[in-house]
Amino acid sequence: MRRGWEVELFNGVILRESDLEWRKVPKNQIVRLSLFYDGRQWDLMDKEAYFVKYRASVVPGIADSFRIERRTIGFYEGSNKVCYHVEEDSGKFSMEVIDTNGR
């Protein structure tokens, strides 16, 4: 079962989290951004700009203790960032709208 984000570019190329970092994705060529969680799928399309975010945790100094707590895909909408969160341990989905100007 697959977890993580997937991007489809205008030219049909598919890029996946397992293959490269989000920073390497050509942001001006995204036609679809999806988040997968063990058979579930959330798709974002036709947005002005997209983002990917993770919540992680780590025990100080213990590299092996690093774990992903939550994966997020989202898009910008005016001054807001609209977030689709999926908890890593449960697959629980939630949505959050963050005002980037702190309002």
Next chain:
Amino acid sequence: MAAITRWVQYDITASGIPDDGRGAGCKGTRGYSIGTADPGDTIDIGPTTNRLHLAMDGDSGPYITLYSGSDLDPRFVARDITEKMHNLAKADARWDQAICTWENVTITGSYTKRNRFVIRSGTLGSASSVTVVSGTNDARGALGFITKSEAGGVATPDGKAAYGFNGTVVISGTYYGFFDEVYKIVACNGDDAANNIGAAGIGGSNTYVGTMNTGGIFNHTSDIQYVIEIDVTNGSTMGGGTGNVPRMRWASDGGDGQTDWTELLYPDYWYKVGSYGLMVKFTDAVFNTVDPAWTIQCYKPDHVEGSNANAALGTAQYMWSSDRGDDSTSAVTTVSGGYTALGTRGLYIKFDGTNNLYAGDCYYVICSAPKPSSYNITSLNYGNVTVSTESSLKSVMFEVESGATQVSTVKFGLQSHGTFSHHNAGNSDTKFRFGTVGPANNGTSPAGVEWYTNLTAADIDNDVPPLYLYATEDNLGVVATADASEVVGNYPLKGMTSDPMWLNILLGSSETGANSTINYRLYFDYS
């Protein structure tokens, strides 16, 4: 994708150090070396590319050995270089106050990304210089120093022919900053605009809905208007990695325009505009291609008091700014023979001379950060602690070294109290103390305090923090989520760093847990 993290420990006695430029009385500018080859925005350093060979004001190294890793964040690498220069134990300000930064440097030529490593000497004035040289296991290729632009310091900053004031600036106080910082002081009363920088006017077709802040202090021999242009060919939001982010350039009617592009790699990161002190930063939002995006009028400092271009100490005024955005909002009146405030982090300055202070006289104070004591720590050892007593305090900082461009929402919690059996048991309990302050979350006195030396257990044994801390928790409970953990600030200018945290333990009078292995866990968002 995993972010690679590390923990850094500080002696609680560590302290920042302000300096006047190696005896220069804060006068002049610093010599520098800019790596002009494009290193990208991730840096690979390994055993054969980890030595940086430097000469500072003509004094050769020895070389410094850089932190090794893949895809290292350049802000992290810049701070590593700075700390390694300070750790050479030269006991010489040219090294101890030398600073490496990752910035959009202003140099002539055609560059398409602009962000580069810059190393500056700790010396001010014409004796100041930095030379990056070749050597064994050379890091120049990894850092972009195969081609370079180097220039020595000059005696008079910002194009002025000479200082009007015949004296120097003397520094007093304690620097309560956590990272290196350079203050620029300009004699002026800011009668045109605070720090001589007018309000930014937004272009009519600019659809950016975030917040653009100006910073710095402008100082030149004439007014200059800057017109900033934005291009989103490669990407419309910051944090997307080099080649995938918005770009900025500007026109100037003062001859310091930039016709090639600076990549806006990170939100809330200071970018320089022009050559005379203006900086801008942007919150995370969508840009559009637009020209003009913003127009900013900057003013020559004409007066130091009322309508007087020069005035005696006691009436003459000055304003200040730091390269990390610690900016004055109103002019400070000098005191003849006395000290007045510089910045918000505990520093004071005195003008030591016998004539008037002249508008545009410019000075720098170079502050070095508290030095870390250990990197990549894997445990905190509180040592032997007697029941009913407090352990010594430990101070640590968390940071992401690679695998991300931004960190947010940092939380810190106690994951396990190990074998301790009298924690939150209601009977003369063992307590896990926590406190924090830092560049992101300042204390209140001094207003900009980021670090406080020689904290004791009494400073964090109450949920109401002392004025020099941002937050304290007298007893962390065992928690399993980010939401239940303590808020810790995060800061984007010197890497992806957390604010420092102070920790200790009070052993309850009945505590029997010996050699207890306790675990903390830190939560963070990254992208």
